[in-house]
């Protein structure tokens with residue numbers, strides 16, 4: 128459980144809120160400033176002030192009419208009341224409308240901006256992989272933005288309304304207070320505006336007490352937010368890994384994990400509820416006393432005949448309004464605490480997105496366009512600083528096929544990620560060929576939600592490729608049975624076996640026809656015959672495409688011109704050219720040696736395995 132800390136300086140929260148708002152005011156100044164002006168105008172209109180005054184006068188006249196038992200005058204006041212109420216309702220709805228549109232459009236801008244900021248430069252991936260990422264970005268964008276924007280608008284306009292209310296009633300209360308004669312040590316002095324002074328003192332005292340009692344609330348709201356997001360994430364993980372959990376019979380453990388996650392939500396909620404109850408005691412007593420205090424303070428003047436009942440009631444109403452205006456902080460403290468939690472989480476995400484690009488000025492991996500793939504002096508490490516790959520050098524020319532092997536954990540996939548430009552932790556240079564003619568194939572292909580046709584065309588739009596081409600590509604990759612389902616929408620990542628998904632990725636390759644292909648164990652789930660059929664594509668439709676593949680499966684070398692191996696060392700793995708037999712698993716080397724199935728080394732150059740072995744097809 129996080130330690131309870133006090134409310135950070137308001138100035139910090141305001142600066143963070145301004146950080147969220149300023150981009151919008153810069154990006155869409157007409158809409159943003161226009162709406163703000165409309166909302167402020169409706170909050171502070173002269174009409175609003177005039178209405179409040181009119182209500183105040185109405186109250187005075189109505190009570191005076193009652194006091195004088197003047198039924199006709201009282202009925203006249205009722206007519207006024209209906210008119211004033213109608214006008215007041217129209218102003219309230221107009222103000223709500225401006226506030227809603229302001230919050231709605233600001234939130235839309237913020238959500239779209241954060242989504243873009245998270246996806247640009249592969250930041251979403253780096254934030255997941257590296258250190259310094261933030262928890263649950265989905266909740267921050269999906270939920271925290273809602274409250275960070277709408278509550279900011281509500282609170283800011285509420286504050287403005289309080290300022291207007293104060294401006295409206297402070298003068299009236301000052302005027303109605305008269306001068307209070309106070310005798311101290313035999314000397315009598317006149318205190319003007321005593322009721323206004325009493326309202327200010329009362330409100331100040333209330334704010335101080337509320338702050339003392341509720342100062343842990345912002346921290347609790349932050350904890351609650353995080354605990355709720357973690358609980359939801361735990362539920363989501365169970366959905367995503369339903370099969371793995373079911374197969375290993377992990378339901379009981381998952382249930383305990385969920386109970387623990389919800390326990391943290393409950394813990395934060397209980398602390399919050401306790402604080403809210405304490406504040407409710409205070410709040411209820413505070414407003415009750417605010418309604419009676421002016422009567423008690425004004426009663427001596429009323430009994431002395433210095434003021435009428437109407438004046439006393441008007442003074443009471445003015446006192447309540449001034450107190451309410453000055454009590455904005457007291458009334459809104461729980462919401463302020465909640466609001467700050469949402470703002471902090473959104474700003475944290477914004478900062479993490481920026482930080483994901485890496486510290487400026489740090490030597491990193493320089494990626495530049497080139498006619499071929501060329502790695503020069505490439506060192507790779509983890510985000511935490513552990514060295515993985517040292518001084519890697521590879522040149523992959525057009526049409527060439529190179530296999531990179533190496534023992535598990537030696538850094539092969541990290542090399543693949545660095546070439547793809549998504550792994551920033553390292554130094555050195557990478558010259559990459561035209562990215563638009565390049566396709567990367569990870570072990571588990573990404574299949575988006577949608578139709579099979581859309582999964583095939585991804586990342587291009589589904590209509591980029593015709594139905595006939597998509598069907599032909601499926602058939603070529605031994606997935607003809609799926610052709611009738613091309614338009615079917617399903618969770619294809621769950622419906623298809625991993626081997627089928629890998630063949631789907633090859634069908635995708637056939638549609639996109641890249642000139643540069645990078646694979647990371649992209650055939651690991653295929654049987655020999657299917658693997659051979661997939662690599663045969665590079666002898667037919669994809670002839671001329673360069674291929675850099677990663678894998679340590681026996682027999683892969685026969686589809687490549689050269690084999691490189693990552694050999695682990697104390698400072699990281701080094702990339703070295705190897706003879707074909709040395710790149711294979713012992714059993715395969717044994718087989719290739721001729722002792723097993725009679726396949727003997729046919730070529731002279733031990734590094735050129737593709738020429739030496741017959742291509743599978």
Ligand SMILES: Nc1ncnc2c1ncn2[C@@H]1O[C@H](COP(=O)(O)OP(=O)(O)OP(=O)(O)O)[C@@H](O)[C@H]1O
Nearest residue numbers: 256257509510515534535536537538539540541542
């Ligand atoms: N985000 C990360 N944070 C910390 N360590 C990481 C991260 N990603 C990878 N590693 C570590 O880097 C090392 C190399 O990982 P990599 O996935 O590149 O290995 P590999 O050679 O592809 O292994 P395999 O053949 O088993 O797939 C591993 O020890 C792994 O634990």
